[in-house]
Amino acid sequence: DVKVTQSSRYLVKRTGEKVFLECVQDMDHENMFWYRQDPGLGLRLIYFSYDVKMKEKGDIPEGYSVSREKKERFSLILESASTNQTSMYLCAESPTSASTEAFFGQGTRLTVV
Amino acid sequence: AQSVTQPDIHITVSEGASLELRCNYSYGATPYLFWYVQSPGQGLQLLLKYFSGDTLVQGIKGFEAEFKRSQSSFNLRKPSVHWSDAAEYFCAVGDNFNKFYFGSGTKLNVKP
Numbered sequence: 001d002v003k004v005t006q007s008s009r010y011l012v013k014r015t016g017e018k019v020f021l022e023c024v025q026d027m028d029h030e031n032m033f034w035y036r037q038d039p040g041l042g043l044r045l046i047y048f049s050y051d052v053k054m055k056e057k058g059d060i061p062e063g064y065s066v067s068r069e070k071k072e073r074f075s076l077i078l079e080s081a082s083t084n085q086t087s088m089y090l091c092a093e094s095p096t097s098a099s100t101e102a103f104f105g106q107g108t109r110l111t112v113v
Numbered sequence: 114a115q116s117v118t119q120p121d122i123h124i125t126v127s128e129g130a131s132l133e134l135r136c137n138y139s140y141g142a143t144p145y146l147f148w149y150v151q152s153p154g155q156g157l158q159l160l161l162k163y164f165s166g167d168t169l170v171q172g173i174k175g176f177e178a179e180f181k182r183s184q185s186s187f188n189l190r191k192p193s194v195h196w197s198d199a200a201e202y203f204c205a206v207g208d209n210f211n212k213f214y215f216g217s218g219t220k221l222n223v224k225p
Contacts, residue, residue, distance in 0.1 A: 004156075031211055040122065042203060042217035043157075050210070090156060094211050101147055102205075102213050104156035 002027050004105035006091050012111045019078040021108050023091030030096040032074035036060060037088040049074055050096065081112045115140045117204050119216035126194050127224045134189040134219050136204030145207035146187040148178055152200045163187065199223045
């Protein structure tokens with residue numbers, strides 16, 4: 001079974017803190033994604049990585065950065081957390097070839113106070 | 114640009130009744146289409162997918178979906194809903210680079 005593991009299910013951070021969300025996959029797939037999920041807005045793509053050290057901005061990259069130093073690990077970084085970044089964050093991965101689905105982690109519920 | 118529209122935010126059906134969740138997409142080439150389900154506090158689980166061939170695809174848990182190119186639709190159906198089907202459902206389109214675009218979701222409530 002495909003496994004995508006997000007390091008935390010729940011996080012509470014203070015405004016202005018630097019926050020790291022970690023995601024690890026065990027399938028040796030090339031693509032990894034970070035999505036943000038908010039009620040009524042569905043999933044919005046923050047960043048996408050198609051290989052080690054390669055990244056591409058998604059639809060809402062402002063206030064976020066990412067790091068992919070190893071193939072299996074994709075980190076989302078909130079440089080200075082703000083209350084409007086309180087949300088559910090979902091990591092996903094997929095092979096490079098089109099016509100295959102994405103596999104998701106359990107999500108991290110981040111609250112910024 | 115790719116986009117997915119799920120026009121129904123909330124749907125309530127009685128247990129045993131049939132279900133149809135609507136999905137419309139916008140994509141210039143042949144779409145890869147997906148339906149995912151999310152139970153409360155969980156990640157997303159794939160229900161079914163369409164890449165090519167037969168336009169009626171079968172998925173897990175008794176769900177099916179029909180691809181209609183002329184209507185740019187990929188509606189999800191189930192003939193008889195169970196209480197355990199209460200969840201949020203997301204339609205998605207994948208492009209040739211395997212990036213995925215999701216709709217805003219439809220929350221399904223099931224009445225006893």
